[in-house]
Amino acid sequence: MAKLKQIGIDVDVNREIEAHRTSFSESENEILRRMLLKQLDGRVRTTQQTKRTTTEAHRNRGEWIVSFFGESHPAPNMKEAYKKLLVLLDERYPDFSQKFANRSSRSRLFISKNPEDIYGSAPHLAQDYAKPLVKGWYYDSNLSKEQVDTRLSVAAEVVNATLGKDFALGVR
Numbered sequence: 001m002a003k004l005k006q007i008g009i010d011v012d013v014n015r016e017i018e019a020h021r022t023s024f025s026e027s028e029n030e031i032l033r034r035m036l037l038k039q040l041d042g043r044v045r046t047t048q049q050t051k052r053t054t055t056e057a058h059r060n061r062g063e064w065i066v067s068f069f070g071e072s073h074p075a076p077n078m079k080e081a082y083k084k085l086l087v088l089l090d091e092r093y094p095d096f097s098q099k100f101a102n103r104s105s106r107s108r109l110f111i112s113k114n115p116e117d118i119y120g121s122a123p124h125l126a127q128d129y130a131k132p133l134v135k136g137w138y139y140d141s142n143l144s145k146e147q148v149d150t151r152l153s154v155a156a157e158v159v160n161a162t163l164g165k166d167f168a169l170g171v172r
Contacts, residue, residue, distance in 0.1 A: 004029065022077055024142055063172040074172075079141050081169045082148050083133065086111070088167070089155055090134045097137050099158045110151055111139045 009017075017031050064081035066073040068088045075081035089096045101111050109118045115130030115138040116123035129142035143151070148169065156163040 019076055019080065021079065024144065065170055065172050066167070067170070068167045078145065078148060078169070079143075082143065082151070083131070083139065083141070085152070085167060085169060086139060086155070087134055089159060090137075093159045096155075096159055097134065100155060101137070103154050103158065105147070105150065108140055110154065111137050113137060 017028055017035075020031050020035055064075040064078055066075055066081050066084045066088065068085065069092070073084055073088070075084050086100075089100075097111060101109065101113070103110050107120050107122075109120075111133060112118045112130075113136050115126035118130050118138060118140050119125040125142065126138075129140060130138040131141045133139045152163055152167075152169065155161075156166070161167060
């Protein structure tokens, strides 16, 4: 394993790193490595990078698409694609956010006006993962692909739409 060096970054740089995150298990170093791959290519290649499948490499570039009632909207990563879809649902269905706020998983609300409420018994997670959505609502940005899929199924049920036909998220 390569020796790591601790560096300081400002909030804007951190925001950019997070916008390029493709999974929550991915380290900041992995994100920066991918972002800087053009500069690193030919000089440093990790074993992990050379073993990626075509699908993983494609996904790691962060090219996501939101399909919404016949329109396509690009997104840099899964987290932003999920947020974009929630915003589009809120715009199309004025009562969507209120109805979606009444839904939850076993341990988390899907959205809330109070960020700490999203995380139930772990309100400290709100500081890092509760992100602004629309009109004072916050959403949970710390989700796996499976968790996003579950929430999309519930969102479709809330607005009486068909997931996969009326709207969907996917990798380009």
